[in-house]
Amino acid sequence: MVDAARHPQVEIISYAEVDRVDGYIGNFRVQVTKKPRYVKMDLCTGCGECAAVCPIEVPNDFELGLAPRKAIDVPHGQSVPLIYAIDMDHCIHCYQCVTACGKRDAIDFGMEPEVLDLEVGSIIMATGFDNFDPTVIPEYGFGRYPNVITAMEMERLANSAGPTVGKLMRPSDGRVPKSLAIIQCVGSRDKRFNEYCSGFCCMYAIKNAMLLKQADHEMDISIYYMDIRTPSKGYEEFYNRAREMGIRFIHGRPSQISQDPETHNLIVLAEDQEIGEVIELETDMVMLSAAAIPRLDTDEMASKLALSRSPSGFFMEYHPKLRPVDSPTDGVFLAGAAQGPKDIPASVAQGSAAASRAARVLSQDTWEIEPVIASVNAELCISAQGKKCGLCAKACPYGAITVEVGQPAVITAAKCHGCGGCAAECPHNAITQDHFTDAQMVAQLDALLADKPEEKIIAFMCHWCSYGGADNAGTSHFEYPASSRGLRVMCSARMDEDFVLEAFRRGAGMVLVSGCHPQDCHYITGQQVAAKRFSRMERLLQRVGINPERFRLEWISAAEGDKYARVITEMDAKLKSFDREALLAETLAARPIIGKRLARWKASPLMAGLVPLEATEEVLA
């Protein structure tokens, strides 16, 4: 901690929030707001004379409320930076601190939030984890029985810098406990709460048991576990030492903890799976090894940086095996428990890994980004003809398009992120997206629907999420029928209604449009553009004579392989439930109607070089 404060290249901006992030790899602009401390950083010496005179005591969050802090205080003695701050929610404006500060004159009640605009080339997300709240498991009595505490509370109560100066005492009567039961997997590996293993609780449970046993050899300590997980280097040996010290390990998850109302002792009821018997144990104290859970503001931060979340809720890496430190956003990397529960050695290692991934970018003068961007055909843009339009500019999440009546729309290449939303939105086919052009899309549809199109499901997928979801189904080996044919674009915003209509015109049995969930969108609001567009699809399909049940819209994240497999399985079943002859007849009838609708699009320069579409006209007949 202190090293970071002393490092000439590291600037700590504490007591601050990230408001927004703009830009792209090599060129991020981050707005950070420093909350007012009401204490001047440059004048505060950290002497603490202000806190000594402050009459207001409030619970100290750092001590989990086990000890008070003053309305002007630091969280703890080793704080970095050691600068006080006033909690204005509780301050009574008696100004005794100002008097105590005296000539140092560090206190400033007029301080305002300070907004910083910072330019950086790379960002590392290391926001860590929160702790599961065991009050939601009523059978453990946390919050009702004073002597049931969490592991975090144990860390403070057994800490020589903590509220009890390292002397563990029972909250009910201040007595030093002679016995302790530690319960593992509280909120972890429990389908009701979190399916995953929190990874480090086995080790910290053993650690705390050993520390207490070292201090008091007579203490009776039992650890209730489902499995003991100690896979890192030297950890199994650590566990063995605990067993040798006489710490009892009971294989079973307690079903109930009750309290003796007189003594406030606790009675732990569990089935010991080793002996296959239900055992009841009376103990002075219980410690709950509560799960590590994603930060409560994970969604908010994810949308600021266009990150995704794993099924566990933690930030998702770009690739679990090959790019475990990269996020889906180029130039943004993940470190520590923010990406999933991790102990200190693993967090430090990942911090270094993220630094080196970031330095890979920051050590260069320039960086190459994908040239998949949109461009305007000036002749087709009706704005150039003096008509009011601007639909493209409205769809662009980056403000990369400017439209002035009388001039064709202009796309600023450096601002374009390549979602392709504008290309799909333009009703005059005046915009094209490189590498995902209309001609390329239609050429693929042509090939995919050349044979038995009525048996196929055309699945449009966005690169970042639903394609990732389909990959996830693969890595998880979730099987589904082989009738789907995927078509990848960068963002669901690129998925033009015309693509869907064209797929049906060519006889596709079903069409799936899939993209990210709104908060996961890699292009800020691309998904919303798509969602709005496809909310009209049902009516459009009815109008051209296609049963809307042949179309489906689904938001699937890169972690939702199960969902991808389920959606395709359901669509396949639906397709099989249709009468084949009726389906073919429906397509044949709809074909000229759709053909007419798409005639102008087909004739547009975007389609240049395509095999005349009529060549495939016989497929269905």
Place this chain on the structure above:
Amino acid sequence: MPEDGSLRIGVYVCSCGANIGSVISPAAVADYAARLDDVVLTRDNLYMCGDPGQNQISRDIIDYRLNRVVIAACSVRMHEPTFRTCVAQAGLNPFLMEMVNIREQDTWVHAHDPAGALVKAKELVSAAVAKVRHVQPLQPIEVPVTKKAMVIGGGVAGISAALDLGDMGIKTYLVEREQSIGGTMAQLNKTFPTMDCSI
């Protein structure tokens, strides 16, 4: 492209050891692709991404004057960068290469329907061949790099990242929500595995 402007497409089908090859026959997919218009060369390989596989592609681009390449293998999220670099080294614009996902989105999800998986693989390859007929070379956009970093979160992970970046001479902002950095670690008593103090 050659002077006459004709397309010369090479199609490669990967077996990925047994990952693809145990469900469908890569050779059968390659044979199918050989009959598609403009395809002048097809090959299958045990590991397309391995050195021999990549060298083969590079050599073929030169020897057979390929101007489009289709690689049926794993996900673009896995090896698109690999194969883009590979074709670029042989002088082909990376955007003239298209990958087909016949692993994650085919053999791994249709292991019990090998016939269906084979038809799907062929049709996906045919779609990629259709796409590359229309792709254009694209030049990467060069952007400047601001040589500064931001670390959000001042726990032990963020601190170690910031220190490493700082040691590399990179100015780093360490943004922490709380009054003090340190995160959970600062709250801990002694820490495993060393049992020393946490701060």
